[in-house]
Amino acid sequence: MTEFAPDELIVIRGRGRVSALGLLPVPADTSVSPFTAHTTGPAVAALPPAAEATLAELRRSNAAYRQLDRTVLLGLLAARQATAAAGWRSGGLLNSGVGESEDCQPTTPPTHHSANPPLAVSIGSSRGATGRLEEFHTGFLTDGTVPVAASPLTTLGNVASWVAYDAGSTGGAALSHSSTCSSAFQALGNAVAWLRAGMATRFLAGGTEAPLTDFTLAQMQVIGIYSPYEAADWPCRPGAGRPSTFVLGEGAAVFALEKVSRPQLAAEKSEEPVFVLEGVGFGFEAIGSKTGLSADGQHFQQAIRQALAQARLTPADIDAVVLHSPGTPAGDAAERAALHAVFGDALPPLLSNKWLIGHTLGASAALSLDFALHVLETQQWPASPFATDVASRTPRPVRRILVNAAGFGGNAASVLVACL
Structure with missing residues (x-):
């Protein structure tokens, strides 16, 4: 890698x-x-x-x-x-x-x-x-x-x-x-x-x-x-x-x-937050159903680990995860299984904006990243009005976020973004 x-x-x-x-x-x-x-x-x-x-x-x-x-x-x-x-x-x-x-x-x-x-x-x-x-x-x-x-x-x-x-x-x-x-x-x-x-x-x-x-x-x-x-x-x-x-x-x-x-960045001396893309990882699992995925989200695991390796980071460095999680029980469960496989018991807070904007297909990953930047910038996000495992707050400041995406055909992608 x-x-x-x-x-x-x-x-x-x-x-x-x-x-x-x-x-x-x-x-x-x-x-x-x-x-x-x-x-x-x-x-x-x-x-x-x-x-x-x-x-x-x-x-x-x-x-x-x-x-x-x-x-x-x-x-x-x-x-x-x-x-x-x-x-x-x-x-x-x-x-x-x-x-x-x-x-x-x-x-x-x-x-x-x-x-x-x-x-x-x-x-x-x-x-x-x-x-x-x-x-x-x-x-x-x-x-x-x-x-x-x-x-x-x-x-x-x-x-x-x-x-x-x-x-x-x-x-x-x-x-x-x-x-x-x-x-x-x-x-x-x-x-x-x-x-x-x-x-x-x-x-x-x-x-x-x-x-x-x-x-x-x-x-x-x-x-x-x-x-x-x-x-x-x-x-x-x-x-x-x-x-x-x-x-x-x-x-x-x-x-x-x-x-x-x-x-160069230090010389700019900007007072505005600086957002850095630290890693972009991809995963793929060859499965017969092009609308399905493995129960443990193998493509998610591959993408997350690749992004972490590129950035020379460990799971402990991640403060929050913006989920792909489209609201489908099987897909939501597979992504969480993948996160548990990578993070173990130290799972960071899980965030989502799909309950606000729906699933925008090919635009969804970009809108998830934009939401992650908003969280990094403001340290705030709205709480959902229904029972869910999506977090409404975090126990510590959020400085680095993992953002997940996946699609039909067994592909997944993960991005790491940080605020310097």
Whole structure:
């Protein structure tokens, strides 16, 4: 296993997100469920009205954006926040108060400043341009025709390339990843590898997903994992046991990454918290069922141990875990079994944000990482209104967090993030 050079750090310079909580990492009001009922009946975690208006304005801001899939637009929205927070460009969607207000309005992206080094992009999405693909297919079944733009607007590469375009990237790579629900961490891991190899100096990396279509919802329901609870009754309940409480959500989170040396970071003398990606691990288990996993979460164990080894850390160094835990009894139990295998009896507090934003598929890992950064920054997070093993507090300050993700097909990924 390759270990990271101890004097080279991958720093998160800025971040952005959008979800059922709007542009906020946690809800301003925890007394009301952020879930709503989809037109077909089941509960979903959809964008609230203010964020929906912001997304609509983004679509109108550029004639080319009016044809883009919702997945792409969510990625643009989060990426604009991240680049603005990193100070990588003037103007843009938000200023230094990125993500803390829903009053922001998007603008046409500014021109790229040649003084900046090339900006590379790595974005994960499980299903990509879901809405547009289904629209084009419906049209084809209706009248037998397909628009010229159908293919370029629905390829997976369409996601990262538009994020790169909107960010003003010239000369950097634009990489799209799809590995089911760990897609965002696959994208993040690739960005980290490129940065450490010297193949790039700045990266926008994260995940985006807009899967709230009739067809996608039907796919999730037929698997038999969808929550029976109403939208107002906190339908997604990770760690609560039976029944299964999977709820589909939409959203995106993107991070502005740079590689810096410890002396360089010390010379900056910033009073703001510095977030460092210390390890990115991956796991895979070859099992016959592509929707199942081993009872002891072998892929989780592999990913966690790989991330720890890269960072030269032990389980005792971890202060909290942000779970993948989608609310499915088998999946939740397997992840906890894996954590017990790695941590033994010294299991750190378990955290989750899926009970607030649902399972956003390819964006879920990125939104979990964003939640972890919020916890590191504020030492606070909301307590769930239902019985669960997810912690409402920790016995000590949280300085380093393990974040897990997993998806269909037996893959898993884990990220270690710390606040210096």
